[in-house]
Amino acid sequence: MNAEIERRRTFAIIAHPDAGKTSLTEKLLLFGGQIQVAGAVKSNKIKKTATSDWMDIEKQRGISVTTSVMEFDYHDYKINILDTPGHQDFAEDTYRTLTAVDSVIIVVDGAKGVETQTRKLMEVCRMRNTPVIIFVNKMDREAKDPFDLLDELEEELVINVRPLTWPIESGPRFRGVYNIYEQKLNLFQPSKQVVTEKVEVDIHTEDLDNHIGTPLAEKLRSELELIDGVYPAFNVDDYLKGELAPVFFGSALNNFGVQELLDCFVEIAPSPRPVQAEERIVMPDEPKFTGFVFKITANIDPNHRSCVAFCKVCSGKFTRNTPYLHVRHNKTMRFSSPTQFMAQRKTTVDEAWAGDIIGLPDNGTFKIGDTLTEGEVLHFKGLPSFSPEMFKYIENADPMKTKQLNKGIDQLMDEGVAQLFVNQFNGRKIIGTVGQLQFEVIQYRLENEYNAKCRWEPISLYKACWIESDDPAELEAFKKRKYQYMAKDRDGRDVFLADSGYVLQMAQMDFKHIKFHFTSEF
Numbered sequence: 001m002n003a004e005i006e007r008r009r010t011f012a013i014i015a016h017p018d019a020g021k022t023s024l025t026e027k028l029l030l031f032g033g034q035i036q037v038a039g040a041v042k043s044n045k046i047k048k049t050a051t052s053d054w055m056d057i058e059k060q061r062g063i064s065v066t067t068s069v070m071e072f073d074y075h076d077y078k079i080n081i082l083d084t085p086g087h088q089d090f091a092e093d094t095y096r097t098l099t100a101v102d103s104v105i106i107v108v109d110g111a112k113g114v115e116t117q118t119r120k121l122m123e124v125c126r127m128r129n130t131p132v133i134i135f136v137n138k139m140d141r142e143a144k145d146p147f148d149l150l151d152e153l154e155e156e157l158v159i160n161v162r163p164l165t166w167p168i169e170s171g172p173r174f175r176g177v178y179n180i181y182e183q184k185l186n187l188f189q190p191s192k193q194v195v196t197e198k199v200e201v202d203i204h205t206e207d208l209d210n211h212i213g214t215p216l217a218e219k220l221r222s223e224l225e226l227i228d229g230v231y232p233a234f235n236v237d238d239y240l241k242g243e244l245a246p247v248f249f250g251s252a253l254n255n256f257g258v259q260e261l262l263d264c265f266v267e268i269a270p271s272p273r274p275v276q277a278e279e280r281i282v283m284p285d286e287p288k289f290t291g292f293v294f295k296i297t298a299n300i301d302p303n304h305r306s307c308v309a310f311c312k313v314c315s316g317k318f319t320r321n322t323p324y325l326h327v328r329h330n331k332t333m334r335f336s337s338p339t340q341f342m343a344q345r346k347t348t349v350d351e352a353w354a355g356d357i358i359g360l361p362d363n364g365t366f367k368i369g370d371t372l373t374e375g376e377v378l379h380f381k382g383l384p385s386f387s388p389e390m391f392k393y394i395e396n397a398d399p400m401k402t403k404q405l406n407k408g409i410d411q412l413m414d415e416g417v418a419q420l421f422v423n424q425f426n427g428r429k430i431i432g433t434v435g436q437l438q439f440e441v442i443q444y445r446l447e448n449e450y451n452a453k454c455r456w457e458p459i460s461l462y463k464a465c466w467i468e469s470d471d472p473a474e475l476e477a478f479k480k481r482k483y484q485y486m487a488k489d490r491d492g493r494d495v496f497l498a499d500s501g502y503v504l505q506m507a508q509m510d511f512k513h514i515k516f517h518f519t520s521e522f
């Protein structure tokens with residue numbers, strides 16, 4: 001494999017909102033030299049927003065509402081981090097992000113264990129056999145017993161685990177972690193004002209007793225013996241197949257246990273993996289460039305109202321100003337200013353290799369799932385829109401700003417944050433989302449980024465499903481009978497807006513030749 005491709009590591013960080021994902025992302029960037037930390041960083045008086053949270057609404061609410069892309073160099077490796085929204089209302093953005101990464105780090109709260117959102121995201125990882133590393137965070141606070149946590153991880157995430165670091169106590173008694181992978185001990189020196197330093201000790205000598213006391217030293221030795229007896233030795237191949245998850249313990253806020261995670265990650269994590277297209281499997285070391293758009297973000301630079309399409313390079317080498325085929329439009333495009341990202345900050349790049357994420361300027365030419373190649377017709381799979389669960393009519397609250405509102409809706413729908421349907425009965429626009437918070441984010445962004453005001457009106461719907469049939473007469477009869485519940489999506493496809501589960505069930509029974517789809521990819 002090409003040496004440039006071999007050194008790429010592209011991964012997503014996923015977690016429940018409270019698990020401390022943001023702290024972990026910040027510290028990983030710190031090791032990549034992307035954040036300068038001098039002396040007192042972690043003062044309680046300084047409330048600094050996360051580097052990855054660049055939207056105003058993210059800073060105000062302290063939540064991530066969109067996936068951020070960050071890249072940096074670490075030793076000989078080029079790292080691409082995709083920091084996903086932890087909030088379940090934005091799960092769809094995270095599902096799509098997982099199609100563009102080669103591995104995943106799951107952050108789990110040491111006190112709360114596995115939470116619902118983490119369980120759902122793990123199902124997506126299992127579907128794709130994505131290698132997973134687990135980081136158990138907040139060990140400097142009271143946490144569950146580590147053996148109980150390991151049992152919970154295996155049971156809830158349905159994956160075998162193997163600890164590669166081991167904590168010495170938790171909460172106020174937290175003394176550090178033993179690095180099983182490198183057979184070194186790192187002692188925790190709690191300090192809110194400076195980044196923690198590490199002390200290396202040989203576990204088999206009295207030096208360990210001198211540092212943490214004989215009772216804790218004996219306990220640590222017996223727990224390590226038990227780990228070796230209960231858990232099989234760590235096997236990199238099992239990890240790469242997605243069958244085994246190595247587990248690390250630490251405190252991201254105190255920058256403890258993070259470097260061990262990063263050092264091990266770059267060593268064992270996969271370089272870019274083959275990607276399944278509808279036509280064939282695309283290998284990363286193929287000489288010709290291929291890539292797909294997995295995310296579109298509006299207004300990364302609010303001053304220019306620009307949209308950026310995030311493209312995952314699947315094979316070969318992308319070169320600036322080279323003509324590439326946009327498969328859906330069947331036309332050739334050149335990109336004079338492709339960019340790589342550090343959240344909102346971006347730099348123009350001349351080339352990118354398989355595994356990299358690049359930003360391409362988008363003036364409405366891209367949709368999520370679009371493919372770029374050097375001429376071959378390929379379609380990459382696995383970027384569906386899911387059937388929304390909440391619906392509202394969107395109305396213009398300021399008739400003088402109709403143009404701005406329409407542009408804002410178009411660009412935000414391109415991002416895939418929500419879905420737009422036009423009711424065929426009354427011509428009104430309906431926004432469908434998977435969570436209430438998305439409505440608030442859309443309203444906020446329309447007002448602050450597009451200077452347009454909207455208001456929401458309630459509509460009682462149960463489910464939106466895409467319909468198709470090999471029997472045109474039956475399809476026409478269905479559309480006539482359900483006329484007031486029929487809508488079109490942005491691609492002009494027929495969508496049935498069922499107002500209850502019973503109505504949907506009856507429709508499926510009465511019209512046997514109509515297929516009802518709950519994702520847009522069919």
